[in-house]
Each structure stands twice: as C-alpha cells, then as structure tokens.
Amino acid sequence: MAQNEKGFPWKHVFGFLLSIILTLLAVWITFSTDLPTNTIITLIVVLAFCQAFIQLLLFMHMKEGESGSWQATMIYYGIYIAIVIVAGSIWVMSLGHQHHY
Amino acid sequence: MKWDEFFVTGEPLIYMADAAIVLTIIGIVFVLTYFKKWKWLWKEWLTTVDHKKIGIMYIISAVLMLFRGGVDALLMRAQLTVPNNTFLDSQHYNEIFTTHGTIMILFMAMPFIFGIMNIAVPLQIGARDVAFPYLNALSFWTFFFGALLFNISFVIGGSPDAGWTAYMPLAGNELSPGPGQNYYLLGLQISGIGSLISGINFIVTILKMRAPGMTLMRMPMFTWATLITSILVVFAFPVLTVALALMTLDRIFGTHFFTLSGDGVPMHWANLFWIWGHPEVYIAILPAFGVFSEVVSTFARKRLFGYTAMVWSMVAISVLSMLVWVHHFFTMGSGAPVNAFFSVSTMAIAIPTGVKIFNWLFTLYKGRIKFTSAMLWSLAFIPTFVIGGVTGVMLSMAAADYQYHNTYFLVAHFHNTLICGTVFAVFAALHYWYPKMFGVILNEKLGKITFWFFVLGFNVCFLPQYVLGFMGMPRRIYTYPADAGWTELNVISTIGAVMMGIGFIFLCINVVYTYFKGERDLTGDPWDGRTLEWSIPSPAPHYNFAVTPQVKGLDAWWMMKKERKEGKEEEKPEYKPIHMPSNSGRPFIMSIFFFIAGFGLVFEWMPVAIIGLIGVIICMILRSFEYDDGYYVPVEEIKQTEAGRE
Numbered sequence: 001m002a003q004n005e006k007g008f009p010w011k012h013v014f015g016f017l018l019s020i021i022l023t024l025l026a027v028w029i030t031f032s033t034d035l036p037t038n039t040i041i042t043l044i045v046v047l048a049f050c051q052a053f054i055q056l057l058l059f060m061h062m063k064e065g066e067s068g069s070w071q072a073t074m075i076y077y078g079i080y081i082a083i084v085i086v087a088g089s090i091w092v093m094s095l096g097h098q099h100h101y
Numbered sequence: 102m103k104w105d106e107f108f109v110t111g112e113p114l115i116y117m118a119d120a121a122i123v124l125t126i127i128g129i130v131f132v133l134t135y136f137k138k139w140k141w142l143w144k145e146w147l148t149t150v151d152h153k154k155i156g157i158m159y160i161i162s163a164v165l166m167l168f169r170g171g172v173d174a175l176l177m178r179a180q181l182t183v184p185n186n187t188f189l190d191s192q193h194y195n196e197i198f199t200t201h202g203t204i205m206i207l208f209m210a211m212p213f214i215f216g217i218m219n220i221a222v223p224l225q226i227g228a229r230d231v232a233f234p235y236l237n238a239l240s241f242w243t244f245f246f247g248a249l250l251f252n253i254s255f256v257i258g259g260s261p262d263a264g265w266t267a268y269m270p271l272a273g274n275e276l277s278p279g280p281g282q283n284y285y286l287l288g289l290q291i292s293g294i295g296s297l298i299s300g301i302n303f304i305v306t307i308l309k310m311r312a313p314g315m316t317l318m319r320m321p322m323f324t325w326a327t328l329i330t331s332i333l334v335v336f337a338f339p340v341l342t343v344a345l346a347l348m349t350l351d352r353i354f355g356t357h358f359f360t361l362s363g364d365g366v367p368m369h370w371a372n373l374f375w376i377w378g379h380p381e382v383y384i385a386i387l388p389a390f391g392v393f394s395e396v397v398s399t400f401a402r403k404r405l406f407g408y409t410a411m412v413w414s415m416v417a418i419s420v421l422s423m424l425v426w427v428h429h430f431f432t433m434g435s436g437a438p439v440n441a442f443f444s445v446s447t448m449a450i451a452i453p454t455g456v457k458i459f460n461w462l463f464t465l466y467k468g469r470i471k472f473t474s475a476m477l478w479s480l481a482f483i484p485t486f487v488i489g490g491v492t493g494v495m496l497s498m499a500a501a502d503y504q505y506h507n508t509y510f511l512v513a514h515f516h517n518t519l520i521c522g523t524v525f526a527v528f529a530a531l532h533y534w535y536p537k538m539f540g541v542i543l544n545e546k547l548g549k550i551t552f553w554f555f556v557l558g559f560n561v562c563f564l565p566q567y568v569l570g571f572m573g574m575p576r577r578i579y580t581y582p583a584d585a586g587w588t589e590l591n592v593i594s595t596i597g598a599v600m601m602g603i604g605f606i607f608l609c610i611n612v613v614y615t616y617f618k619g620e621r622d623l624t625g626d627p628w629d630g631r632t633l634e635w636s637i638p639s640p641a642p643h644y645n646f647a648v649t650p651q652v653k654g655l656d657a658w659w660m661m662k663k664e665r666k667e668g669k670e671e672e673k674p675e676y677k678p679i680h681m682p683s684n685s686g687r688p689f690i691m692s693i694f695f696f697i698a699g700f701g702l703v704f705e706w707m708p709v710a711i712i713g714l715i716g717v718i719i720c721m722i723l724r725s726f727e728y729d730d731g732y733y734v735p736v737e738e739i740k741q742t743e744a745g746r747e
Contacts, residue, residue, distance in 0.1 A: 070308060074332075081336045084423050089372055092427055096439035 015058030022051050109259055112193065114176075119256055148684040150234035151643055152219045155241045157538055159216030160531070162245055164609075166209040169252065171605060173201035178562075178598040181591050184583040194579035195262035196281070200255065202265025206385070207289060208248040210519065213527040214388045215240070215299050218327045220534055222303060224634035224641060225321045227312025227650045227657075232305040234682040235724075240295040240302065242692035247292025250699045254284035258703065261285035264577065266374055267348070269359035269367035274352050280703045286349045287699035293342055294695075300334030303327055312633070314652035318412070321632040321656075322398075322405060326391025329415045330384050333422065337380035344373035353705055368433060375426035383422040385519065387415060389526030390457055393479045396529050397461050399628050400476040401468025404656060407460040414453035421450045431502045440499035447497035454490060458483060473628070474548030478529035481556045482521055489517030492567065507577075510570025513563045520559055528555075528608070536627050540640035541619035547611035551604045558600025565590040565597075631656040642742050644681055644734050648674045676740060678733040685729075691720035 026047045029040055056062045056075070063072050109115050133139050146154060176197055180189045189197065223231055231237050254260045258280035263272035272282050307328045311320070320328075347358040348370065357363030359370040398405040405411065427435060427443035461483060470476065492514040496505050505511055528551075535543045574587050581587055626635040633650055634641070636658045654660050665671065698713025 067308060077332065077336065080420070081423060085340065085376055088424075088426075089369070089376070092435055092439055093366065093369060093372055096436045097434060 011058055015054055018054055018058075019051060022047050022054070107257060109256055114193075115256060122256065143686070144684070147689050148238075148686040150230070150238045150682050150684055152223050152231050152234065152237060153538065153641055153643075155237055156216045156219030158241055159212045159219060159244075160538075162248065163209050163213035163216060163527075166204050166212070166248065166252075167605070170201050170204040170209055171602060173197045173204070175598055175602055177201065178595040180579060181581075182595040183592070184581050184585065184588055186580055189579060191579045192262065195264075195577075196255065196260035198577060199261050199264050199285075200251075203251065203261070203285065203289070204248075205519075206265065206381070207292060208244075208251065210385045210523045210527075211296060212244055212248075214330075214385065214523070215244075215296075217392065217527060217530045217534065218299075218303060218330075218388060220538055221530075221634060222324055222327050223306065223310070224537065224637070224645060225324050225632050226307060226310060226315060227633050227646055227652065228306065228310040229645050229679065230682060231302050232310055233302050235685055235688065236298050236302055238685065238688035239691065240299040242295075242688045243298070243695055244292040244295035246692040246696040247288050247290070247295065247699070250291060250696055250703070251284055251288030254281060254288075258284065266371070266378070268374075269348070269351075269365075269370040270361045272348065272370075273360050273367075275361075280705075283349075283352060283703040283705075286345050286352065287702050290342065290345045290349070291692075291695050291699050293338055293345070296334055297338045297342070300331040300338065303331040304335065307331075312646075312650050312652050312657075315657070318409070319652060319655045319657070322394035322408070322411060323388070323391035325412050326387045326394070326415060329419050330387045333380050333384050333387070333419050337377050337384065337423075340373055341377035341381075344370060344377065347373075349702070353702060368430075371430050371433065372426075375429040376423075378429065379426040380419075380422045382518075383418055386522045387418065389482075389522045390415065392526040392530045392533070393461060393482055394464075395632065396475045396479045396533055397464050398656075399533075399630055400471045400473055400479075401465050402471070402629070403464055403468040404631075405460070406463035406466075407456075408655065410456055411460055414456040417453040418450060421446060421453070425450060428497055428499075428502070431499045432506045444497055444499045448494055451490060451494055458487060458490075471628075473532070474543065474545055474552055475529045475532040475628075477549065477552045478525045478532070481552070482525045482529075485517065485521035485525075485556075485560070489514060489521055492517065505570060507575055508570035509566040509574045509576055512576050513566035513570060516559075516563050516566075520563075525556075528552075533628070534634075535615075536622035536625075536639040537634055537641055539615075539619075540622055541615050542622050542627055543615050544611050544619065547607055547614060551607040551611060553604075554600050554607060555604030558597045558602075558604055560597065561600060562594050562597025565594045569594070626658075631659040633657050636661065638743075644679045644739070647676055647679075647739050647743050674743075676736045676743075678736055679739065680731055680733055682731045683729050687720055687724060691717055694720065 026044050029035070029043050029047075033040070035043070061068075062075065063069065065071075108119075133142060146158065149155065176189065177194065180186050180194055219231070219237070223229070261267070261272075261277070261281040261284055263277050263282060263285075267282065267285055270276060272285075307320070307324055347356070350356040351358050351360055351365070357365040359365050359367050361367060394405055394411060424446045425443055427439060428447045431440050431443070461479075465480075472480075492510070496502050496511065496514060532543050532548055535541070569587055569590050572585075572587060572590075574581065574585070622639040625638040627639070628635070633646075633652070636650060637646060650657065650661075694713045694716030696713070698710050698717060701707065701709030701711070701713055
C-alpha cells in the first residue's frame with residue numbers, strides 16, 4: 001500500500017513465507033502421509049486456492065488503486081458465482097437427485 | 102434443399118405475413134429513395150455511436166418486437182377462446198408460443214430496458230457518452246441482427262417449436278428436426294453478444310464516468326439499478342452462451358452433451374438454462390424498480406424514502422437471484438434437501454422486494470402526487486406486482502408447486518410479474534424520458550387512455566388464468582374439450598387480451614400524434630425533475646452537457662434549483678471544446694457478417710457460415726489497426742446550441 005512504500009516490505013515477506021509454507025505443506029501431504037489419494041487431491045486443491053488468494057491479495061495489488069475495492073468485489077462475486085454454478089449443479093443434478101445416475 | 106422447404110408454405114396466415122413483409126420492405130425502400138434519405142439513414146443512424154440515438158433505435162426495435170410478440174399472444178388467445186377450435190393447428194400453436202416467449206423476454210424486454218438505460222444513465226451521471234461508444238453501437242447491431250435472424254424463421258425455414266425454454270431432448274435433432282431450433286440457438290447467441298457487451302459497458306460507464314462529486318451513494322436510483330443489473334448480466338449471460346453453444350454442437354456437429362443417446366444429460370440443459378434464466382428475470386425487473394423509484398420520487402415531489410435500504414435490497418436481490426434457479430424445475434425429481442433449500446431461498450427474495458415496495462409506499466406517503474401517465478403506470482405497478490409476488494411465494498413452496506406446475510396458474514403468475522414489472526416500467530419510462538429523447542411531451546390524454554385499456558385489460562386477461570390453473574388447465578395446450586368447463590374464463594381472458602391490444606394501438610397513435618402535434622418541451626425540465634438529465638435542454642444536445650456539472654448531493658438538479666431560488670449567483674459557464682467519439686459503420690457491417698454466419702449455421706451451409714465468420718474476424722482486425730481519436734466540438738457550436746435554451 002501507499003504508506004508502506006518506503007518502509008520494509010513486511011507484507012511481501014509475510015506473503016513469501018506463507019506461500020513457501022503452503023507449498024511445503026502440499027509436498028509433505030503428497031509424499032509423507034498415508035492418506036487416500038482422493039483426500040490428498042482435495043487437500044492440494046484447497047491449498048492451491050489459498051495460494052491463489054495470497055498471490056492476488058499480497059502480490060497482485062488486487063485491492064490497491066482507485067478501483068481496488070471494486071476489483072475485489074467483482075472477483076469475490078465471480079468466485080461466488082463459480083462456486084454456485086459448479087457446486088450447485090453437482091448437488092442438483094447428481095448428489096441431491098432422487099434417482100442417482 | 103428445395104425451395105418449398107426453404108420457404109414456409111401451406112398456411113394462409115403465413116402467406117399474408119409474406120405479402121406484408123414484401124410490401125413493408127418495398128414501402129421503406131420507396132420512402133427512403135423518394136425523400137432522398139439513404140445518406141441521412143446511414144450518417145445519422147446506422148453509423149451513430151451516440152448513446153441517445155442508440156437508445157432510440159433500441160426502443161423502436163423493442164416496440165416492433167412488442168407488436169410481433171403481442172400478435173403472437175392474440176393469435177394464441179384467439180385459438181383458446183372456444184373449445185375444439187381449429188383456427189391454429191397444434192404445430193403452428195407450438196411455434197407461436199415458443200416465439201412469443203422468446204421474443205417478449207429477449208427481444209422486447211431486454212432491448213427496451215437497454216434502450217432506456219442508454220438514454221438515461223449517461224445523462225443521470227453527467228457524462229458525455231458511455232465508456233465505450235463503439236462497443237455500444239456493436240451491442241445494438243448484434244442484438245438487432247440476432248433478433249432479425251430469429252424473426253425471419255417464421256417465413257423462411259420454420260419457427261422453433263420447443264418452447265422458449267427449449268428443453269432437451271425435445272429440442273434435439275431427433276424430435277425437432279430442421280432449421281427451426283437452430284434459429285433459436287443462433288438468434289439468441291448473436292444477440293447475447295450484444296447483451297454481454299452492454300453489461301460491461303454500463304459497469305465501466307457508471308464506475309468511471311460520473312460527474313465530479315457524485316459518489317456512489319449520490320447516484321440516482323435508476324443508475325444504481327443499471328449498475329446492479331449490468332453486474333448480473335456479466336455474470337449470468339456467459340452461462341447461457343455456454344449452454345447455447347453446447348446445444349448448437351449437439352444439433353449441428355453431433356456431440357452428446359444434452360442428448361438421450363451417448364450418455365448425454367438432457368436435464369443439464371434445464372439446469373444451465375435456469376442458472377441463467379432466473380437472474381435474467383431480475384435483469385428484467387431491477388431496472389424497472391429503478392424507473393419506478395425515479396418516477397415515484399419525482400411525481401410525489403419527495404426525496405426517495407430509504408435510499409440506502411433501496412440500494413442494499415437490490416444488492417441482496419442480485420446475490421439471492423443466483424441461488425433460486427431450481428424452483429423452475431421442482432418436479433424434475435430432485436431430492437427433498439435440494440427442493441427445500443431452493444424453496445427457502447426463493448421465499449427469501451420476497452424480503453428485499455418487500456422492502457422496496459414499502460419504500461415506494463413511504464415515498465408516496467404525504468407526497469403532493471401528480472397523476473401523470475408515467476405516475477399512473479407506477480401506481481398501478483405496486484398492487485398488481487404484489488399479486489405477482491404473492492403468487493410467486495405460493496409457487497415457491499416445493500410441495501405446493503407439484504400442484505401448480507405446468508398450469509395456467511404459473512402462466513398468470515409470471516405475466517403478473519413481467520408485465521406489471523417490466524412492461525409497466527418501460528411504458529412509464531417512455532412517458533417520463535420522452536421529452537429528453539425527442540423534445541416533445543407524449544400526449545397525456547392519449548397516455549391515460551392507453552393506461553386504462555392496458556391495465557384493465559391486463560387484469561381481465563390474467564386474473565381468470567389463476568382460476569383456470571386451479572381448475573387444472575395445463576399450459577401449452579392448443580385446444581381443450583368443451584366439457585372441461587374452462588370456456589367462460591377463457592372467453593373473459595381473450596377479451597382482456599384484446600383490451601391490451603387496443604391499449605397498445607393507442608400508444609402508437611400517441612407517438613404519431615405527438616410527432617405532428619405534440620407539445621414542445623422548451624424548459625428541458627417538464628416534470629420539475631430531481632436528477633441531472635433535467636438540467637440540460639430537451640432534446641439533449643449530442644454532447645449532453647456543455648459544462649460538466651458539479652454534484653453536491655443526492656438529487657443534484659433539485660439542489661441546484663433550490664440554490665438558484667435562494668438567489669445564489671450562478672457562475673457564468675466557461676465553454677471548452679468537447680471531445681466526442683467519431684461515428685463508425687463497422688459495428689453495423691460486422692453484425693451483418695454475424696447474421697450471415699448465423700444464417701449459414703441455421704441451415705448447416707458451412708461455406709456460408711465460414712464466409713460470415715471470416716467477415717467478422719476481418720472487421721475485428723480492421724478495428725485493431727484503427728487510429729481514430731474522435732473529434733472536438735468547437736466552442737462556437739456549443740455557444741450557439743446553448744444560446745437557444747434561455
């Protein structure tokens with residue numbers, strides 16, 4: 001952010017550490033645990049989403065600038081729509097349906 | 102393909118339509134040639150990027166489509182008036198209810214709303230045009246040629262007949278062979294491009310081009326409604342685009358997304374269609390709410406009650422509207438948890454809508470109400486829309502919906518919301534903003550005749566249909582036996598439909614009368630308005646604002662007028678040259694190529710489709726290499742135009 005420009009970039013260091021931790025966590029889950037494959041995949045996907053958000057918020061200036069809050073709102077709304085369409089369709093069309101395919 | 106398959110044959114009604122189309126085209130060509138207007142047409146209209154002219158073209162197309170859809174409606178009512186009627190056969194009836202639904206929603210309601218937005222929004226926020234004027238022209242022309250493609254279906258190749266929802270597998274190749282259903286897919290796809298572009302355009306316009314001082318919470322309510330609608334358009338229309346593309350692939354290229362064979366999932370079409378379709382309902386109704394807010398506040402001569410609540414209830418509607426789509430197919434066989442969830446989310450939408458209704462009532466409370474035509478439409482909207490809302494809550498109960506589903510109860514319900522919401526709103530908006538468009542005021546007397554015929558006709562037409570639904574009359578039937586006991590109510594319903602038709606004729610008479618003898622609006626502010634569009638002359642000059650206004654609060658123009666009354670000295674305006682975008686014929690030409698490509702795909706003539714698409718791509722490439730920074734309106738011209746005003 002603007003006021004931090006001259007000081008030490010704590011935010012970026014924090015983001016950097018966080019993304020390394022998340023990456024290592026993903027590696028550890030994949031190689032050093034005995035979880036079933038499906039669980040591992042789910043966990044990695046969740047971690048990937050966290051990673052993407054860290055990138056957007058801490059490095060990609062999503063909330064900065066004149067229209068930052070609008071960019072953020074639109075991205076959150078987009079994610080909301082994506083989740084509703086994908087998760088909603090799966091629920092309506094197969095899991096929550098009376099006759100399973 | 103033989104010629105008698107290419108043209109629709111064998112129906113006297115179609116031959117009459119053929120003759121009418123040919124005569125109309127000859128008439129238009131003759132008039133344009135006789136009065137030497139071809140150049141005028143090209144320079145002033147076909148190539149324009151002016152948001153007001155584009156808005157007017159949108160509205161003219163929408164009124165034409167209202168006529169087409171209305172004739173469809175009257176034909177259906179004529180067929181259903183008496184039992185065992187043979188006026189239309191089942192195939193023709195199916196085609197008519199399909200085109201009626203599609204046209205009224207996508208080629209009447211949407212463009213009418215976009216037309217009003219185009220005219221009002223830049224003027225309300227003190228801008229000189231929309232953010233992307235060239236794209237705006239492209240929006241209109243893709244809509245126009247998409248609509249044209251859909252509309253020629255009834256004389257060339259045959260109309261779609263699988264309902265406006267085009268459910269699979271009925272709409273698939275096996276059960277709907279021939280070009281009819283392809284017209285639906287390609288017509289909607291091409292005009293959908295226009296809707297999506299408009300959505301983006303208005304979001305950017307509203308976020309980036311507001312006059313200095315106009316914070317978000319000082320925006321007029323119609324601008325707010327447009328912003329939220331545009332966001333819904335941008336997020337909902339891609340779903341339709343994808344669904345249409347998948348069905349096009351199914352029908353033309355033999356894929357199996359929604360087919361019965363090859364592990365397709367036909368129900369997924371219904372699912373995707375309504376994921377778009379329900380937000381679409383709110384895309385049609387939110388701008389209507391915006392119009393009513395403006396009109397009620399102006400003619401009650403009061404500030405809008407509960408501005409913040411109005412804004413947040415629209416935001417809530419836009420979020421909730423994405424969570425209710427399953428209520429369109431409760432009976433498709435979803436489990437209890439799914440149906441229960443979507444029942445509750447549907448009922449929840451009634452809360453923000455209720456908030457808005459009460460806010461309008463409180464705005465009216467103790468207001469000094471002027472009963473103009475625009476105000477009458479708004480006042481009629483409140484009780485009739487509440488009936489539509491209440492029957493909507495009845496339908497939202499999944500268990501009860503098993504009884505109402507597919508009956509005339511449902512038909513009555515959605516006409517009660519869409520006509521009383523959207524159609525009343527666009528009529529109110531037409532009366533309200535007509536002076537800004539053309540500089541003349543629509544005749545109030547004729548306006549009121551239109552109003553009474555249409556509103557009374559509406560209730561006579563649709564209230565009996567609720568009862569017919571309870572009596573078990575299914576929708577989408579082309580005839581019924583005499584002993585069903587539905588005859589009397591159907592007769593009453595048809596009388597109502599005819600009254601609505603008479604109302605529409607009076608609207609057209611009003612437009613013609615006003616063109617010749619209408620009262621000129623010399624003040625620019627005929628209604629004693631509150632928002633910035635009334636601060637400029639009528640009709641609005643092509644550059645809109647000679648000097649960019651400074652906004653100090655909500656209802657900016659009202660505040661300026663108050664300051665003037667208090668005797669505050671006005672600064673002498675200092676004119677500067679105004680930067681304006683240049684006209685371009687390319688959106689028009691590009692849309693013709695879209696039309697050619699669409700027509701080729703409809704008949705599966707691939708060379709034609711490829712030629713059309715190459716044309717589209719060439720237009721895009723030419724645009725990328727274009728260096729046109731627009732032009733400046735000189736100060737002299739501004740001075741001259743503004744001098745005529747005082």
